[in-house]
Structures are given as structure tokens and as C-alpha cells.
Amino acid sequence: DTEVTQTPKHLVMGMTNKKSLKCEQHMGHRAMYWYKQKAKKPPELMFVYSYEKLSINESVPSRFSPECPNSSLLNLHLHALQPEDSALYLCASRQTESTEAFFGQGTRLTVV
Amino acid sequence: AQKITQTQPGMFVQEKEAVTLDCTYDTSDQSYGLFWYKQPSSGEMIFLIYQGSYDEQNATEGRYSLNFQKARKSANLVISASQLGDSAMYFCAMSSYSSASKIIFGSGTRLSIRP
Numbered sequence: 725d726t727e728v729t730q731t732p733k734h735l736v737m738g739m740t741n742k743k744s745l746k747c748e749q750h751m752g753h754r755a756m757y758w759y760k761q762k763a764k765k766p767p768e769l770m771f772v773y774s775y776e777k778l779s780i781n782e783s784v785p786s787r788f789s790p791e792c793p794n795s796s797l798l799n800l801h802l803h804a805l806q807p808e809d810s811a812l813y814l815c816a817s818r819q820t821e822s823t824e825a826f827f828g829q830g831t832r833l834t835v836v
Numbered sequence: 837a838q839k840i841t842q843t844q845p846g847m848f849v850q851e852k853e854a855v856t857l858d859c860t861y862d863t864s865d866q867s868y869g870l871f872w873y874k875q876p877s878s879g880e881m882i883f884l885i886y887q888g889s890y891d892e893q894n895a896t897e898g899r900y901s902l903n904f905q906k907a908r909k910s911a912n913l914v915i916s917a918s919q920l921g922d923s924a925m926y927f928c929a930m931s932s933y934s935s936a937s938k939i940i941f942g943s944g945t946r947l948s949i950r951p
Binding site for chain 1: 867869871873878879880881882883886888927931933937938939940941942943944
């Protein structure tokens with residue numbers, strides 16, 4: 725099983741809303757990632773969690789707040805987003821630094 | 837710093853033909869991994885193939901093979917007997933062990949298969 729599950733698949737939110745994206749994997753992977761992808765562009769790294777600790781934050785604005793409650797779950801809390809934050813948000817996981825990474829289907833976020 | 841370069845923004849290929857998607861990379865690390873992903877219009881990022889820098893043999897997965905030329909720092913994806921369902925965006929990606937698990941992507945190649 726190489727499944728990474730992301731919910732919701734689609735999300736529309738206002739600029740004053742608070743919402744959360746969820747990512748789950750049951751492969752025992754120890755590294756989990758959040759990426760942001762704009763149309764016709766490659767994914768851009770936002771955060772990396774390694775062994776449930778935040779190891780990389782690519783200078784992401786504080787309106788994006790990641791959380792890793794346990795080794796299987798990764799959340800991305802959203803607050804006071806801007807329309808330019810509209811994008812596809814992808815979650816990924818991998819066993820170690822020397823193995824392949826698997827992605828979820830993504831959440832298409834629209835900020836209105 | 838690591839960098840991935842894909843020089844083919846778009847390609848058209850006849851169905852059943854083989855196709856090679858180019859990828860070159862730049863890193864000063866000795867230990868790294870190279871990935872190829874397929875992204876259909878639905879948006880999901882589908883893992884295709886992985887090559888570790890110390891792997892002596894080129895990776896293969898079904899119709900996909902990775903032509904790894906370490907000295908040239910290239911990791912081209914070869915798709916044999918292309919199918920209509922292969923039409924998608926293809927990304928080459930890299931992760932080096934000194935970069936603390938970062939996975940960086942090239943700009944992608946949009947592959948279109950003609951019937």
C-alpha cells in the first residue's frame with residue numbers, strides 16, 4: 725500500500741475563515757511534506773516534518789501553520805489567507821531520505 | 837545548491853512509439869536520489885521511478901526506465917510503447933542527503949500522445 729490520503733479534495737474559503745487540510749499515511753513513513761503548486765508550475769516545498777518534528781520551513785508566511793499530531797497524520801492550518809494563496813496543496817511522505825516519496829491527490833484550494 | 841533542469845517544455849509523440857524525457861541535475865553531494873513523477877490534469881502526483889546515486893543499474897518499472905548517466909549528471913526517463921493515457925505533465929525531482937530531505941522539482945515536460 726503506497727497511499728497518501730488528503731482531505732478535502734476541494735476547498736473554497738473566505739479570507740477571514742480558518743480551515744485545515746489533512747494528510748494521512750499508514751506506511752510507517754517518517755518524513756512528511758507539504759508542497760504548494762500553482763497552475764503550470766512545479767511544486768514548491770513549504771514544510772518538512774521528520775520524526776514528527778518540523779525540520780524545514782521554507783520561509784512560509786505564518787498564515788500557514790503545520791502540525792504533526794502523530795507519525796501518520798499531518799495537518800496544515802489556514803488562517804487569513806489571500807487570493808494568491810489559491811493553489812493545489814500536495815502532501816507527500818517517504819520512509820527515509822534515501823527512498824522514493826509518495827504524494828496524495830492534493831487539495832485544490834480557492835480563496836475568495 | 838541543487839538544481840534540476842528539464843529543457844523540453846512540451847513534446848508530441850505518436851502512440852506506440854518510445855519517448856525520452858530529458859533531465860539534468862546539479863549537486864555537489866555524492867549521495868542523492870532522483871525521481872520521476874507523472875501529473876495528469878486531475879492533479880495527483882504519481883510516482884513512476886526512483887534511482888539512487890549509488891545504484892549501479894538503471895532503474896526500471898514496467899514501461900518506464902531511467903537512463904542514469906552519473907558523469908553527465910543526467911537522469912532521462914524513457915517510456916516504451918507510449919499509450920494515450922501517458923499524456924500528462926512529467927516532473928523530474930531530486931533529493932540529496934545533505935539537503936535534509938528536501939525534494940526539489942524541475943519545471944516539467946508536458947507530454948502529448950497522438951493517436
